[in-house]
Amino acid sequence: MTINPRSHTPVYVQLAELLRSRVESGDLPPGASLPSESHLSQEYGIGRDAVRAAIALLRAEGVMTTTKGRGTWVRETPRRSDAELAPGGSAIARMPSSRERREMDLDEGVPVLEIHSPDGEVQIVPADQTRITRPQSA
Amino acid sequence: MTINPRSHTPVYVQLAELLRSRVESGDLPPGASLPSESHLSQEYGIGRDAVRAAIALLRAEGVMTTTKGRGTWVRETPRRSDAELAPGGSAIARMPSSRERREMDLDEGVPVLEIHSPDGEVQIVPADQTRITRPQSA
DNA sequence: CCGCATTTGTACGTATGTATG
DNA sequence: TCATACATACGTACAAATGCG
Numbered sequence: 001m002t003i004n005p006r007s008h009t010p011v012y013v014q015l016a017e018l019l020r021s022r023v024e025s026g027d028l029p030p031g032a033s034l035p036s037e038s039h040l041s042q043e044y045g046i047g048r049d050a051v052r053a054a055i056a057l058l059r060a061e062g063v064m065t066t067t068k069g070r071g072t073w074v075r076e077t078p079r080r081s082d083a084e085l086a087p088g089g090s091a092i093a094r095m096p097s098s099r100e101r102r103e104m105d106l107d108e109g110v111p112v113l114e115i116h117s118p119d120g121e122v123q124i125v126p127a128d129q130t131r132i133t134r135p136q137s138a
Numbered sequence: 139m140t141i142n143p144r145s146h147t148p149v150y151v152q153l154a155e156l157l158r159s160r161v162e163s164g165d166l167p168p169g170a171s172l173p174s175e176s177h178l179s180q181e182y183g184i185g186r187d188a189v190r191a192a193i194a195l196l197r198a199e200g201v202m203t204t205t206k207g208r209g210t211w212v213r214e215t216p217r218r219s220d221a222e223l224a225p226g227g228s229a230i231a232r233m234p235s236s237r238e239r240r241e242m243d244l245d246e247g248v249p250v251l252e253i254h255s256p257d258g259e260v261q262i263v264p265a266d267q268t269r270i271t272r273p274q275s276a
Numbered sequence: 277c278c279g280c281a282t283t284t285g286t287a288c289g290t291a292t293g294t295a296t297g
Numbered sequence: 298t299c300a301t302a303c304a305t306a307c308g309t310a311c312a313a314a315t316g317c318g
Contacts, residue, residue, distance in 0.1 A: 010286060016236070038303095047288050048288090049289095050286080052304090067303080068294070068303045069295035069302055070296060070301095085270065088273070089271075093249045094249065094265065098151075098195065098199070108198075110233075111231045113231055118274075127232065131229070131230050132229040132270055134228070135225065136225050149305080174283060175283075185307045186307095187305080188305080191305085191306090205314085206313070207282080207314035207316085208283070
């Protein structure tokens, strides 16, 4: 698979699709590291900007994670633990603010769940580690 | 409030914080339009890159939305309708793939909810329009 | 319908800062 | 200390969408 600079689809989207398909096919399993930005830049003959944009796209989807000075990896999704929704309770999902992301140490592309108890208490938890459930019988 | 190019916090983060506080204070209410990128670039004496990075940050948080050729606005959050979680059902939140985002016409920074019925049916809905609930009494 | 100005999107280059090992 | 890799930030240029006259 190659990249066509004259296609109507942007170069960085093409690279993102290419990498995504490699992840989905299992060629790049969770935990696998990506070549460096400059390597990808040279390998595909595109600017480093385009490489960074592609990776940023995948990070925002929760597919990749990047550490400064080290590199980029296919994200390993953590196991989800069940959170039982209390009778009369509710929950919403949203993206965290920058501060919340920092304080909760969340990867990019990870939403949070706001779980509201009937008594007014609010709990904010990482959405990638949580599954909201309701038991069969009350 | 101004921007300090020699601060240890990146210029684009400073601008994002500045704009976020203007949103939170009500100075930029939902629906308000931002000055153009070149305008902000000149007003604060920073590069257009930095302006775009700041706005991208706020888009990823679901605070702003941008239309090519038109501009950027403070996002108006839609009303949430209640989705009652069935007994034995569950729900998770995650970011949509690019394709899902396109097909469901979702803004950046909007997660999706996967609602699983006990019979195995899966429903994918925009998280910004949905509130998961459980009634008081079964 | 056409052309124009405005605005955002893409893509390149360069330079320097900062984290990691 | 050093090489590597990602982050920030400036610049330029052109493409593409929009709205208006």
